[in-house]
Amino acid sequence: MTERHDVVDVIRTKRDRGELTPEQIDWVIDxxxxxxxxxxxxxxxxxxxxxxxxxxxxxxRWTGAMIASGxxxxxxxxxxxxxxxxxxxxxxxxxxxxLAPLVSVFDVAVPQLSGRGLGHTGGTLDKLESIxxxxxxLSNDAMLAQLDDVGAVICAxxxxxxxxxxxxxxxxxxxxxxxxxxxxASSIMSKKIAxxxxxxxxxxxxxxxxxxxxxxxxTELARTMVDLGTxxxxxxxxxxxxxxxxxxxxxxxxxxxxxxxxxxxxxxxxDVVDLTVALADEMTRAAGREVGEDELRAALADGRxxxxxxxxxxAQGGDPDAALPTARETETITADTxxxxxxxxxxxxxxxxxxxxxxxxxxxxxxxxxxxxxxxxRPGDRVVAGQPLMTLHTDTPERFxxxxxxxxxxxQVSGEAPPSSPVVIDRITAREG
Numbered sequence: 001m002t003e004r005h006d007v008v009d010v011i012r013t014k015r016d017r018g019e020l021t022p023e024q025i026d027w028v029i030d031x032x033x034x035x036x037x038x039x040x041x042x043x044x045x046x047x048x049x050x051x052x053x054x055x056x057x058x059x060x061r062w063t064g065a066m067i068a069s070g071x072x073x074x075x076x077x078x079x080x081x082x083x084x085x086x087x088x089x090x091x092x093x094x095x096x097x098x099l100a101p102l103v104s105v106f107d108v109a110v111p112q113l114s115g116r117g118l119g120h121t122g123g124t125l126d127k128l129e130s131i132x133x134x135x136x137x138l139s140n141d142a143m144l145a146q147l148d149d150v151g152a153v154i155c156a157x158x159x160x161x162x163x164x165x166x167x168x169x170x171x172x173x174x175x176x177x178x179x180x181x182x183x184x185a186s187s188i189m190s191k192k193i194a195x196x197x198x199x200x201x202x203x204x205x206x207x208x209x210x211x212x213x214x215x216x217x218x219t220e221l222a223r224t225m226v227d228l229g230t231x232x233x234x235x236x237x238x239x240x241x242x243x244x245x246x247x248x249x250x251x252x253x254x255x256x257x258x259x260x261x262x263x264x265x266x267x268x269x270x271d272v273v274d275l276t277v278a279l280a281d282e283m284t285r286a287a288g289r290e291v292g293e294d295e296l297r298a299a300l301a302d303g304r305x306x307x308x309x310x311x312x313x314x315a316q317g318g319d320p321d322a323a324l325p326t327a328r329e330t331e332t333i334t335a336d337t338x339x340x341x342x343x344x345x346x347x348x349x350x351x352x353x354x355x356x357x358x359x360x361x362x363x364x365x366x367x368x369x370x371x372x373x374x375x376x377x378r379p380g381d382r383v384v385a386g387q388p389l390m391t392l393h394t395d396t397p398e399r400f401x402x403x404x405x406x407x408x409x410x411x412q413v414s415g416e417a418p419p420s421s422p423v424v425i426d427r428i429t430a431r432e433g
Contacts, residue, residue, distance in 0.1 A: 003027070004023070005024055005028070005031075007028060007037045007041045010024050010028050011045050014049060014052060015052070017052045019055055019057075019058060022061045025058065025061045025062050025065050026065050028045065028065075029065035029069060029164050030068075030069065032164065032167065033163060033164045033167060039171055042168065043171055043177070046172055046177040047177055049180050049182055050176075050177045050179065050183070053181075058182070059185060059186055059224060059227075059228060060227070060232075062182070063186040063189050063190050063193070064232075066162045066164045066190035067190050067194045069162060069164035070160045070161050070163045070194060071158075071160040071161060071194070072194050073140060073161070074196050075109065075111065075147065075198070077148075078109050078147060078148055080108060080151070081108055081109065081198050081199070081287040082110070082111055082147075082196070082197045082199065083103060083108050083110060083199040083200070083201070083283040083284070083287040084110060084111055084112060084197040084200050084283075085099060085112065085202075085203060085279055085283060086202050087202075087203040088202075088203065088204050088205050088211055088221070089121035089205065089211060090205040090210050090243040090246075090247060090346065090350075091120065091121065091122070091246040091247065091346040091347070091353070092246035092247035092249075092250060092346075092349070093121070093205070094122075094127060094247070094248065094257070094259060094272070095247070095272065095276055096112055096114060097124070097127065097128070097154075097264075098263040098264050098268075098276050098305065098309070099280055099283075100152040101264065101305045101306070101312055102276060102280045102296060102299055102308075103152070103284060104152035105299045105304045105305055106284050106289050106291050106295075106296075107151070108151070108287040109148075109152070110153070111143065111147055111153060111195060111196070111197055112124075112152070112153065112154040113155065113156070113157040113191065113192075114136075114154055114155070115157070116360075120347060120350030120351045121209075122251065122252070122256065122350075122353070122358065122359065124154060125154075125155075125156055126253050126367050127253045127256050127257050128154060128257070129253070129369070130257055130324055130325055130369035130370075131257060131318040131320070131322065132318065132319045132322035133319050134313060135316050135317045135318075136155055137155065137156050138153065138156075138316065139158075140158065146316070149315070150311045152308055152312050153315075153316075155316070157191055161194045161195065162190040164190075165187050165190050168183070168187070169187055179211075181217070181224060184211075184221060185224040185228055186228065188202075188225060189225050189228040189229060192229070193228070193232045193234055198234065198235065199234065199235040199287050200229050200236045200286070201236075201237055201238070201239070201279055201282040201283050201286060202226065202229075202236065203238075203239055203241055204218050204225075204238050204240050205242075206243060207245075208243070208244050208345050208346050209244065209245075209346025209347045210243035210346075215240065215425070215426075218240050219240065219426070219428065223238075223428055226428055226429065226430055227430070227431070229430075237282055237427065237429050237430075238427070238428040239279065239282065239424050239425075239428075240424070240425040240426040240427075240428070241275060241423055241424055241425060242421060242422070242424075243346050244346055245343075245346050246344065246350070246375065247269075247271060248269040248271060248272040248375075249269050249378070250373070251349050251350060251353040251358065251372050251375075252353050252356070252358040252371050252372015252374075252393060253358055253367060253368075253369050253370075253372065254324040254325045254369045254370050256372070257324055258324055259272065260272075261306075263276060264300060264305050264306040264309050265303075266300055266302075266303075271423050273297075273300065274424075275423045275424070277296045277297055277300075278423070278424050280296045281296060284296075324369075325370040326370045326393070327356075327368065327371055327393035328370075328394075328395045329394055329396070329400075330391050330392060331391070331392045332388045332391050332392075333392070333404070333407065334385075334386050334387060335383040335384065335385055335387045335389050335413050336413070338383070338385050339383065339413040339414050340379075340381065340382055340383070340414060340415070340416060340418065341378065341380065341383055341411065341413055342379060342412050342413065342417070343418070344375070344379050345411065348407050348408075348410025348411070349375070349390075349407070349410065352403040352406040352407050353372045353373045355403045356368070356372060356392055356393060356394040356399050356400075357394050357395065357399060358371040358372040368394065368395050368396075370394075371395065371399075373391070373392060373393070374390060374391045374393065375389070375390050376388045376390060376391070377389050377390075380420060382417075389411065390407075
């Protein structure tokens, strides 16, 4: 078979800061998926994109080509509109668990395709798999049936969605090109657009525990993804949210499920509740439902969201009444002086949870359901010497030393209370025209 383009010419174009044509983009994604373009050639192109960037038209076409490499889901047969959420990942980010059933209460179907954790960021599927019997893998037909019946599903993405992205993501992970914003945006959005949702809300994290450390980088990523969704006909909005401190009081799989159930029971940490409600408000509005935050909070307090949660878990084989796993060993870290907890670094807590067994270094690594970090204080809280600040959980106590190393310097107590900061930093919508 004679190829329509020469990959070296494509690499040179981007290396020399040129703009790739739609035909070049379509071809290079297809040829890489077929194995005609070698890994080292795609790595060179990815590095050129990292250094020189891409225009909005290029990113949109690149995303479309990745979508075209696989199947597209269709939810048009549902009697209710669909709305989805994607988070760029953080520490203690269990928001999907209470969010999906909450949105479903208001006659909006939530097709939440989620992933597993890698490194310091937790994975939604790992958390849910700590529930006895719950299964992540559903066929497209089973997913559609659950959306029609329950209104919410959280499951693994099928291998048929954007297979080009799966291959390219693995390459970026080992070639130092993960940080390329055009490639991050197209990776996320190719799967979300192929998923077929009518509306999408993006939770773009910024801070020490996020992939985007600065507000400028987070804004650029959010803007790029909103543009991609808009160009594809998906109603898309992004919230920039704080990830300088962990979300809630837990980082770890079963620990975060427990906290999510507390939120669904009308309790839970205020930051988790506030972000859940803020995202639910955006998702329902994007789906054409004018609900409002007061009614959303009421649905958490009166048990309506909990009812959907129980049905959602049971529909995927889980037992919502089963006891959650607990770690065999615990160790407590205490304050060494009186004062206010002024800082609590999200990255430090995330790495500690990872080292305790809650996360994985490689995709094939197992995780411990009960491992993680439980927090007893948050920045702004008054503490006294000897008071517990956090409890470390693991089945393997030899992990405690490395977890303590990760936390060294990750928290501080001083005489003045720190200023409070909002969970939601900014809101980014589609540009007019």
